[in-house]
Amino acid sequence: MKPGCNGTTMHPAILVTGGAGYVGSHTVISLLENQSEADPFDIVVVDNLSNAYRAEGQKKPEALVRIEELTGKTIYFYHADIRDAKALSNIFENHKIDSVIHFAALKAVGESVQKPLEYYQANITGTCTLFETMRKYGVYKLVYSSSCTVYGEPQSLPMNEAHPTGDLTSPYGKSKYFCEEIMKDLCLSDQSWAIISLRYFNPVGAHHSGRIGEDPMGIPNNLMPYISQVAVGRLPELQVFGNDYKTVDGTGVRDYVHVADLADGHARALKLFRQPGFNGFHAINLGTGTGYSVLQMVKAFEEASGRSVPYRVVGRRAGDVAANYADVALAARLLAWRATRDLPDMCRDTWRWQRDNPKGYQA
Ligand code: NAD
Ligand code: WQD
Numbered sequence: 001m002k003p004g005c006n007g008t009t010m011h012p013a014i015l016v017t018g019g020a021g022y023v024g025s026h027t028v029i030s031l032l033e034n035q036s037e038a039d040p041f042d043i044v045v046v047d048n049l050s051n052a053y054r055a056e057g058q059k060k061p062e063a064l065v066r067i068e069e070l071t072g073k074t075i076y077f078y079h080a081d082i083r084d085a086k087a088l089s090n091i092f093e094n095h096k097i098d099s100v101i102h103f104a105a106l107k108a109v110g111e112s113v114q115k116p117l118e119y120y121q122a123n124i125t126g127t128c129t130l131f132e133t134m135r136k137y138g139v140y141k142l143v144y145s146s147s148c149t150v151y152g153e154p155q156s157l158p159m160n161e162a163h164p165t166g167d168l169t170s171p172y173g174k175s176k177y178f179c180e181e182i183m184k185d186l187c188l189s190d191q192s193w194a195i196i197s198l199r200y201f202n203p204v205g206a207h208h209s210g211r212i213g214e215d216p217m218g219i220p221n222n223l224m225p226y227i228s229q230v231a232v233g234r235l236p237e238l239q240v241f242g243n244d245y246k247t248v249d250g251t252g253v254r255d256y257v258h259v260a261d262l263a264d265g266h267a268r269a270l271k272l273f274r275q276p277g278f279n280g281f282h283a284i285n286l287g288t289g290t291g292y293s294v295l296q297m298v299k300a301f302e303e304a305s306g307r308s309v310p311y312r313v314v315g316r317r318a319g320d321v322a323a324n325y326a327d328v329a330l331a332a333r334l335l336a337w338r339a340t341r342d343l344p345d346m347c348r349d350t351w352r353w354q355r356d357n358p359k360g361y362q363a
Helices: 022-033 062-071 085-094 109-114 116-136 170-189 222-229 259-272 294-305 329-335 341-358
Strands: 013-019 042-049 075-078 096-102 141-149 194-200 202-204 238-241 257-258 280-286 311-314
Touching: 013 022, 022 042, 022 062, 022 259, 042 085, 042 280, 075 085, 085 116, 096 116, 096 259, 109 116, 109 170, 116 170, 141 170, 141 259, 170 194, 170 280, 194 259, 202 222, 222 238, 222 294, 222 341, 238 294, 257 259, 257 341, 259 280, 259 329, 280 329, 294 341
Parallel strands: 013 042, 013 096, 042 075, 096 141, 141 194, 194 280, 202 257, 238 311
Antiparallel strands: none
């Protein structure tokens, strides 16, 4: 073990980039909640706070402050950008990094069309800088946040990992696809690399405590935070983007997956690294395998919250597909993972977070 700066010993550490954000914070709390005394590790978060809130005078972002309160454990936090090679090296010097979970990225599909350079810079240059630093310090185990977005327009449903990727329109989607291609090349170039690219479908929900949740800055782009902000009275009504798709009720169908289940998927990916000889690039879907329409989501949320969610049907949103949902067989086989939380769980937990934190972390 490396000696800590205060004379204590340091455990092997998991570096979590973007760990102050939505999926990252839920993964951090899940890892800490499930930590066993027999297998200690440190959690080190690097985040530039471009999409995470830190209260004035606080050293750590609010999500991490609350995780420390809930778990009684310490998280090492670095306020830095993953494009900053010096800052990353400093982290690897200070901790005994064993593996990396890489969440840090810009993620707004529409914004990425307006600001492609910013998206390629953050998502691709940042990712390459991280990989260079990992290689410099001999760290080769990586879990990457990928997305069902890499599949583009579904050619068949449910979508399995063999579905073609890369025929994409948005710079955001392309950045996820390009990173997957880079990771494949890395694994071909050096057998030391072990990379699991988790292709999330639509993450929703919040920690069951109601203290940690999704806190989008400005008007939400995604359906679930929009619905919950309407239910709590922050927004007047939901706009339903099209009801003329060939789906159960004409509205878009997606595979919503509870963020706590996603978090568990990351923990299982880390376990896979312990299998002797495990290496190479592996893309794995994380979803439930079931699709729900926009109107089914509205109804389920109304039932869970006891609030009404007024909506108005408007035109389709550019770039939207009618339906997608995952084939989750590979996650079951490789990770022994499956989603255990259902739609009422997702709505109930989202509502608890929204009701208790109507203004998100800033309240
Ligand atoms: P998020 O915005 O809540 O979290 C990302 C975090 O990364 C934020 O805290 C942000 O401040 C930080 N960050 C961004 N750029 C950075 C940089 N250059 N250096 C350091 N930190 C940086 O997003 P999320 O929903 O938690 O998504 C996490 C990952 O999952 C992303 O890679 C995203 O592309 C992927 N993903 C998200 C979804 C989704 O719908 N939420 C779906 C599929 C994939
Ligand atoms: C879901 C459904 C909308 C908002 C996005 C990204 C994807 C991935 C997951 C990161 C669709 C409808 C939405 C609203 C609506 N993210 N909708 N009114 O588009 O499936 O996926 O998040 O990788 O890359 O594109 O999710 O939540 O935006 O939309 O009617 O105000 O809800 O049309 O049918 P999407 P979403």
